[in-house]
Amino acid sequence: NAGVTQTPKFRVLKTGQSMTLLCAQDMNHEYMYWYRQDPGMGLRLIHYSVGEGTTAKGEVPDGYNVSRLKKQNFLLGLESAAPSQTSVYFCASSYISGKSSYNEQFFGPGTRLTVL
Amino acid sequence: GESVGLHLPTLSVQEGDNSIINCAYSNSASDYFIWYKQESGKGPQFIIDIRSNMDKRQGQRVTVLLNKTVKHLSLQIAATQPGDSAVYFCAENRKEYGNKLVFGAGTILRVKS
Numbered sequence: 001n002a003g004v005t006q007t008p009k010f011r012v013l014k015t016g017q018s019m020t021l022l023c024a025q026d027m028n029h030e031y032m033y034w035y036r037q038d039p040g041m042g043l044r045l046i047h048y049s050v051g052e053g054t055t056a057k058g059e060v061p062d063g064y065n066v067s068r069l070k071k072q073n074f075l076l077g078l079e080s081a082a083p084s085q086t087s088v089y090f091c092a093s094s095y096i097s098g099k100s101s102y103n104e105q106f107f108g109p110g111t112r113l114t115v116l
Numbered sequence: 117g118e119s120v121g122l123h124l125p126t127l128s129v130q131e132g133d134n135s136i137i138n139c140a141y142s143n144s145a146s147d148y149f150i151w152y153k154q155e156s157g158k159g160p161q162f163i164i165d166i167r168s169n170m171d172k173r174q175g176q177r178v179t180v181l182l183n184k185t186v187k188h189l190s191l192q193i194a195a196t197q198p199g200d201s202a203v204y205f206c207a208e209n210r211k212e213y214g215n216k217l218v219f220g221a222g223t224i225l226r227v228k229s
Contacts, residue, residue: 004159040124042205042219043160058216090159103148105119105217107159 001026004108006091012114013081021076021111031094033058033105034066034073036087043090049074071092087113089113124203126224135193137223139206144187148209150217151180151191155202163191163204193225201227 004025035043047059049068065077092105147168152160166173166180179192207217
């Protein structure tokens with residue numbers, strides 16, 4: 001199993017350009033997440049999905065959109081990139097817990113995005 | 117312990133010594149906690165987890181302690197090795213946002229040979 005994969009690994013954009021980050025997982029997980037990580041900070045949740053065809057906002061959703069058309073893929077879009085979106089982006093997935101919370105999330109290797 | 121901002125706390129230990137990394141969490145309703153390890157240029161990697169109905173859990177060379185009274189977690193690494201050098205994050209699980217994990221800012225562990 002490849003686990004969680006992300007493409008691309010690196011990208012440089014100019015302000016106002018758009019792009020899509022792709023996340024794929026082969027573990028048949030229901031839940032998927034997009035985080036951003038900035039220097040000296042923990043990960044912050046951008047958007048998440050609890051199943052195919054469903055998405056929801058996290059802590060810092062502004063400027064991003066997502067889609068989950070297939071269970072194994074979760075796409076993160078930037079419609080008009082801004083320098084404040086320069087960050088490292090991580091995708092994660094997890095399986096549905098039983099009765100209690102149990103949410104080990106498996107992370108991809110990250111995408112380093114620079115917006116000039 | 118954990119802090120927010122550009123300067124992460126750093127723990128330097130000698131190879132072979134034990135390491136203790138601390139974390140304070142914020143929500144008394146959180147019922148599940150995870151420690152992640154992140155090496156440079158990589159995504160976070162699961163180390164160990166603990167549910168709120170436990171005080172202690174042991175893995176291979178690692179132990180997590182949970183003190184719910186003061187909302188404190190610690191990660192103990194026995195016989196620390198150079199390969200343990202990384203940033204360590206604690207995360208608490210919250211049921212809003214689809215069982216959201218809220219991450220601390222991280223602690224840098226440096227192992228001296």
